[in-house]
Every structure is written in structure tokens, then in C-alpha cells.
Amino acid sequence: MKLEQRTDQELIRLYVAGEETGLEILIDRYKTKLYTSIYLLVKDESLAEDIFQDTFIKVINTLRSGRYNEEGKFLPWVMRIAHNLVIDHYRRERRTPVVVNSDGFDIFDVLQFADESAETKMVREQTHRDLRRMIQRLPDDQKEVLIMRHYGDMSFKEIAVVTEVSINTALGRMRYALNNLRKMMYGDEAALRAG
Template sequence: MNERSLILKAQKGEKEAFQDLIVFYYPYVSKFLFKLTNDSSLSEDLTQDTFVKLIRGIDRFDVRKKTAFSTWVMTIAKNCYLDFLRRSKPETLSFEEQDLPSSFDVQDRVLNRMQAEKLKKALESLPPEQAAAIRLKYCEQQTLREIADRFSCDPKTVKSRIHNGMTKLRKKLKRGLLL
């Protein structure tokens, strides 16, 4: 399969090229989404959404850039999953409207807040480029590409910064510095 020529044909609207691309990538996308959701029905729906978005947005993929088509497809799939999570977030109720469980435990909330503060301080102890990459990835849910563009570096560099920073945080957790 010559992927580049299939993409170019699909961009011109050739249905057979779309069909070949979908047949090739369908197993990868559906397995990826099933691993994320652990729900076959939901992963099937998200897989279909992914390919609908792929078909609608194929013109935006630039075959001349270094970005692999597979990366682009999997990014669409990941974004479909994230969109699903955002849509399925429960509405926030005011304190008066909430049904507080009888086992409501203030102590757990205080401990969780204390741990979050210690984690924040540990994050601040990392080198600035590692801390910033971790915050952007996990707090702002940016992609490696978006973070790399922001810092004018390669996505692999961002991935390395995140990995090294997380390794340092885990070591601190194991030594009990965050608990």
C-alpha cells in the first residue's frame, strides 16, 4: 500500500482510497480506543466518530510535512475520546443542591489537599522546562506537538522532559517526600 498516494487520492474525493485507508487503520484505532474506554460499544462509536472526522478533515493533512499519517489518525482518535470525556462530565451543583453521602469524610479531603500541595511543591523543585512540560501535558492536556511548538523544540525533547520529570517525582514519592 502506497499510503501517500492513497492520501492524495482521498483528498481528491476518491471513495476507494478512503475505503483502503479506513480498512488499514480501523483495527489500530478500535484497539486503541478500546484500551482507553474498556467498553466495546463506546469504543466502536468513538472509532466511527474518528473516521467521520478523518473523512471530513483529510484536506487538512499535509503529505509534505514530516508528520506521519498514522500519528494524525491516532490524534483524531485521542481527541474524540477526550471530547467524549468532556461531554460526559457531570454538571457541578451548588453546595446546597448536592446530596452529600453519609460517609462524607472531611479528613480525606484535607489529606488530599495536603498531598496536592506537596506535589505542587515537588513539581516546583524540578527544572523549569520539566515542570512546565508536565503541567502543560497533564494539567492543560496539550499534545506533545503543541508543547514542542510552544518551546520551539522537538516533540521527542518534550517527551524526554516529561519522562525525566515524572521519574524524579516518583523517586520523591517513594522516599516519602510527598506523603
Template sequence: MNVQVLSDQVLLNHYLSGDRSAISKLIERHSRRVKDYIHMMVKDCDVADDIFQETFIKAVRVIDEGRYTDNGKFLSWILRIAHNQVIDHFRAQRQNKSVSEAEAGYDVLGTLKLSERTVEDSMVCEQIERDVRALVELLPSEQREVVIMRYFSGLSFKEIAEQTDVSINTALGRMRYALINLRRMIKEKNLILS
């Protein structure tokens, strides 16, 4: 039987029935797209290869545990796992180093335009960074994803739309609502971000 005409679900069924080579064929089918996505996000070949391996290890584990439910969108599902692995990578990096203003996303709110920093300024900036990151984590998942992809990963709205499988207008709308929600939360919590 020709592997190219087998659907992802058929290959998954073959794998679950004991054909261990079927998962290799499935991974091979989608490897280029997943690798390209990861590399575009992390911009480092070695890190991208590690995340790629972690992505498919996690996917196989979920499949083996019977937690994968096919909805005809295996590629979207595997890209979502890859995206989460990339976010985990950036979180781990963030914990190991300080974050610059641009990476922290201060441009989201159009504040903090300091030319020289004193010790006090640095302490204030660190607090603002923690506050902004905490607020971003409170956003609905679709809005949080767009903010992270735009301001922490530096993707264009076109790239965000392609990666999340939505239109550019939807990505822009999610960003708009994210900014509205961030401003509302800042006002409700009486935060001063300057």
C-alpha cells in the same frame, strides 16, 4: 494497481480526486491499530466502536475541508485524533459523574490520605480536585498529555511512550517536568491541597 503498495498520501490524493473508495481503503489499512488504541484507553467495546467512528468522521471532514497536510505520518495524525476523541469522552463522563480520588490524580502530589470522610472533607476534596484539574490544564500540552494518560487513563509509561511515539525516557521526563510545574504552580498560587 495493488492497494498494499500505495502510500497513504497516494490514497488520499485518489480520494481528493474523486475516488471515494480510496478513503475506505485508507481507513481499513489503519483500522486495527486505531481500534486497538481506543479500546485500550476506554476498555469498553461499544464505546470504543463509537469513538472509532467519530475519529474517522472527523478525519474525513478535515481532509474534505482541505485542512490536512501530509507529512508522511497519517497514522500518527489519525491516532492523535483518536486520542483527542478519547479525552473528550472522558471529559463528558466526568461532567456526568463524580470522580474518585484515584481518577482525580491526587497520587500525583502524594497527598490526601483520608480514611473517613465528613461533609467538610468531601467539600475540601471537591475543591482540591477542581484545583488540581485546573492546574493540569495549564501544563504544556506534552506534559498534560502524559499526566492525563498516566493518572486519568491508567497507562504505563511503556504504553504512553508507544501511544505518543516517543521513548520511555522522554515520557518519564515529561512526567517529571509536569510534576515540577504542578508543584511550582501550587506554590505560586498558595494552594493548600490537604
């Protein structure tokens, strides 16, 4: 049997036994899916590449130390590692991702309306800044789901897998996030619910 046709578990065993190509095939097998999911969350190619590399450094360290025990669940395990690294990045940065269009511009910066007055533009920019600030004040689990759904364009099923919760929990967190944003917009911060 060709190495490419082996299961994830077989390739991991080969790698742990000293056969480097086992990991190379696994990386090749999942690199597009993993990189894309990281990129959708961070919207920055070089940052996505850094997190992708950091993910596999953690994978290698875990495999080499003999601590890997996710029988048959290699991809969800790697996705969880990448997801945690993205969350760590945003916790360090304390900011929401920028909404970038295909040309690499922040959509909030390049949205132009034909007859937009300077005053209207200032109000719109302030609204976007306020929204970003409000998102930052959400509880982490709500902020995470909101970012993945709206900035990462992930389905609730994908969010549930990555965050290791049920789809109903992911939906509930989104509902709480939207309710809390609405309350913040109307100045009812005392009624914020942790959800």
C-alpha cells in the same frame, strides 16, 4: 500496481480526487491499530466504536475540505485525532476510566479476597474512590500520561507519539503525576506542582 500496495499519500490523493476506495483501503489498513489504541484508553467497546467512527468522520471532513497537509504521516495524524476525541470524552465525563478485566467487570468491583472482612472491603473501596478522585485533580497533561500508561497500558514511546512530546517529557509528566499523587495522599496539596 494494486490499490492495496499504494502509499498512504497516494490513497489520500485518490480519495480527494473522488475515488472512495482510497479511503476504504486506508481505513482497512489501520483500523485494528486505531481501534485497539482507542479501546485501551476507554475500556468500553461501544464507546471505542463511537470514537473510532467520529475519528473517521473528522478525517473525511478534513480531507474533503482540503485541509490535510501531513505529508506521509497519515497514521500519527489519525491517532492524534482519536486521542483528542478520547481526551474530550473524559473532559466531558470528568472521570477516570474503569479498570475492566477480560470478562467486562470493573476490577475494583470484583477483587475479592478470601478472608476479607466487611471493614477491610470498605477501606479498600474507599481507597480506590479516593485514588480516582486524586487522579482527576492532577493537571491535564499529567493525568493524560498516567491514564495512558496505567489504564491504557501504553509504552512511553507510544505516549510520546500520541501526545506529540519527547519521551523524556512523557516520563517527566509521569514522575510529576506520581509525586503529586503521593503529596495528595499525605495531605500536602499546597505543594502540588504543575510540572
